[in-house]
Structure formats: C-alpha cells, structure tokens
Amino acid sequence: MVNWMRGRRRWVAVAAAAVVLVGLVACGNDDDGASAPPPKTERDAYTKWYVQQAVDRYERTGRQATIDYYNNEAGADDQWYIFIADTDTGITVAHATIPSRVGAYSAERVDITGHAYGALLMASPESGHWVDYVFYNPQTDTGGTKHTWAVGRDNLVFGSGWYEDSYPVPRPTKSEPGSYTRAFVEDTVWFYESNGQSALIHHLNSPDSTDPPSVDGQWYGFAFDLDGVVIAHPTVPANVGMTLHEILGATPEGLAAADEMVTATEAGKWVDYTYLNPQSGAWETKHTWIVKRDEIHIASGWYEGG
Numbered sequence: 001m002v003n004w005m006r007g008r009r010r011w012v013a014v015a016a017a018a019v020v021l022v023g024l025v026a027c028g029n030d031d032d033g034a035s036a037p038p039p040k041t042e043r044d045a046y047t048k049w050y051v052q053q054a055v056d057r058y059e060r061t062g063r064q065a066t067i068d069y070y071n072n073e074a075g076a077d078d079q080w081y082i083f084i085a086d087t088d089t090g091i092t093v094a095h096a097t098i099p100s101r102v103g104a105y106s107a108e109r110v111d112i113t114g115h116a117y118g119a120l121l122m123a124s125p126e127s128g129h130w131v132d133y134v135f136y137n138p139q140t141d142t143g144g145t146k147h148t149w150a151v152g153r154d155n156l157v158f159g160s161g162w163y164e165d166s167y168p169v170p171r172p173t174k175s176e177p178g179s180y181t182r183a184f185v186e187d188t189v190w191f192y193e194s195n196g197q198s199a200l201i202h203h204l205n206s207p208d209s210t211d212p213p214s215v216d217g218q219w220y221g222f223a224f225d226l227d228g229v230v231i232a233h234p235t236v237p238a239n240v241g242m243t244l245h246e247i248l249g250a251t252p253e254g255l256a257a258a259d260e261m262v263t264a265t266e267a268g269k270w271v272d273y274t275y276l277n278p279q280s281g282a283w284e285t286k287h288t289w290i291v292k293r294d295e296i297h298i299a300s301g302w303y304e305g306g
Contacts, residue, residue, distance in 0.1 A: 046080070047148075050077065050160050051151055051158050054075075057069060058153060059153070070082045070094040075096030076097050079137065081138070082096050083096070084159075085107075085121065085156070087152070087155050089105075090118075091105055092106045098193055100192075100194070100197070108265070110266040112143065113133075115134070116267070117133035121150050125152055126152050128149055128151040129149075130148065130150075131159075136193050142190075145163065146161045147161050147162055177287075178302070181219065181288075181301060186291070188204070188212055189291055192296075192298060197294075200298075201231055204221050204234055205237070207220075207235060215235060218279045220233075222298075224244060224262075224296070225295060225297075227243070228243045228244040228258060229242070230247070244257075244258035248273055257273035261297065261299070262297070266291065268289060269289075270287060270289055270290075271288050271290060279303075284304060286303050287302055289301060
C-alpha cells in the first residue's frame with residue numbers, strides 16, 4: 001500500500017511537471033506571449049492585431065516604456081507603423097517612422113480633402129474604431145487614403161493603418177490651377193511631416209529643390225510662422241525675415257490679405273491679393289492656398305491677369 005501511494009505521488013508530480021512544461025513551451029512561441037498575426041493580405045485583420053500588440057505592451061510595461069519602444073524603427077513593419085497620441089494634450093507622443101510628428105499637436109488634423117480626422121482619432125473608444133483620411137505614406141513618399149484602426153486606453157490613443165495603393169483622386173493638372181495648387185501645397189506639407197521644420201526651410205529656400213519641387217513654373221512654395229514672418233521663399237530670398245505686413249501692406253487690399261493669411265487653419269484657406277508673377281514679370285491677381293501645420297503656415301498660389 002505504501003509503495004502504491006509513493007508511486008501515485010511520483011506519477012502526479014510528473015504529470016504536473018509535464019503540464020507546466022507544455023505551458024512554458026506554448027508561451028515560448030512569442031517572447032511577449034502574443035498570438036500569431038493574421039496574414040498581411042488580410043489588411044484590416046492585420047492592422048487590428050498590430051495595434052493590439054501596442055496596447056498589450058502598454059498594459060504590461062507602462063506608458064513611458066511603451067512610448068520609448070515605439071519611437072524607433074521597432075514600431076514599424078512595412079506600411080504599418082504605430083503612433084500614439086495623448087488625448088489630454090492632443091499631442092503625438094510616439095511615431096515610429098516620422099520623428100518630427102512627436103510633440104506636434106494632432107487633435108485638429110485635417111487632410112487635403114478637408115476631412116477633420118484628428119478629433120476622430122482623439123475620441124477613439126477602448127473597443128477601437130476605423131478612421132479614414134488622406135495622409136503621407138513614408139513607403140511610397142506620396143499621399144494616399146489611409147485606413148487607421150485606433151484604440152483608446154486611459155489618456156492615450158494607439159493607432160496604425162494601411163494605405164490604398166493609389167493616390168485618392170486623379171492627380172490634378174495645371175489646367176486646373178486651383179486643384180493643382182492644393183496638391184502642390186499638400187506635397188510640401190507631406191515633406192514637412194516627414195522631415196521636420198528645419199528640413200522644410202532648407203528645401204523651400206533652395207529654388208532647385210525637387211521631390212517635391214520648391215518651384216514649378218508659376219507655382220512655388222513658401223512658409224511663414226504664426227506671427228506672419230516669412231521663414232522660407234525660393235523666388236524672393238529678400239522676403240525671408242520680413243513680415244507679411246511689410247511685404248503686402250503697401251495697399252489696403254494687401255494689408256487685409258496679410259491679416260487673412262495668418263488666420264489659415266489646418267483645413268486650409270484661400271486668400272487673394274495682387275503680387276509679382278516671377279514668370280511674367282507682371283503684377284497679377286494671385287490666389288494663394290495656405291495650410292497651417294503646428295507652428296507654421298505652408299502656402300503656394302496661382303496667378304491670373306490683374
């Protein structure tokens with residue numbers, strides 16, 4: 001009887017050890033204990049899975065460790081990358097592929113179509129939701145419609161998305177000057193969002209810059225700060241450091257235009273005034289499209305005979 005009991009105890013101990021070993025092996029399939037990802041061909045499912053890994057990491061390691069982890073290339077996988085925003089401040093606190101986005105105010109983001117997607121991202125529920133908008137694709141270096149899955153946790157939003165393969169609308173031609181101007185500015189905005197303010201200033205202050213061009217016929221990009229001080233201008237370098245009031249304020253119309261330009265928002269704004277066309281050498285009516293991003297305004301325009 002004693003021998004049988006000893007044998008039974010040994011069998012129970014071995015069985016328990018086997019159960020523990022199986023559990024450890026199962027968990028060892030992934031260092032983080034994560035489930036296997038869906039195939040990337042199932043883009044919606046893969047995006048949800050990818051964001052969930054970030055949420056799980058946050059719940060395991062805490063806020064700062066998660067932000068540090070995703071503020072580098074570890075947070076990117078092909079077209080997918082993680083970004084994290086603080087809903088209390090509206091500030092992006094982590095971005096795996098565009099470091100210049102970190103510290104930027106994102107709560108009022110508006111895309112090229114006028115869609116206010118920033119507020120939708122900040123309002124993401126814990127159950128998650130899809131937010132679609134046009135955004136810069138770091139892989140293709142152009143814009144595309146992005147489908148983002150965003151999940152709220154505490155005062156943070158975790159997001160990632162996938163891009164459609166083509167530009168969201170047919171690329172406008174110069175025969176459509178208004179649409180072409182908006183696309184020209186948006187390309188410059190995407191350059192800023194990818195490279196930051198210092199790189200943008202250098203890019204726009206160089207008239208031979210390409211990809212995107214700083215000058216294209218009558219179109220040229222320029223930038224000014226929130227006080228209306230010009231910080232970049234490829235065709236009239238003397239304008240850099242001057243205020244819009246100083247440049248346009250010789251007439252009541254120009255002064256009013258300068259005041260209007262600094263009120264442009266993330267959604268963009270048209271402002272008309274008379275200005276020198278560098279191509280024709282004549283003073284003509286200029287229609288300028290202006291988009292605010294963070295602490296600067298980015299603009300370009302087209303001319304018609306004045």
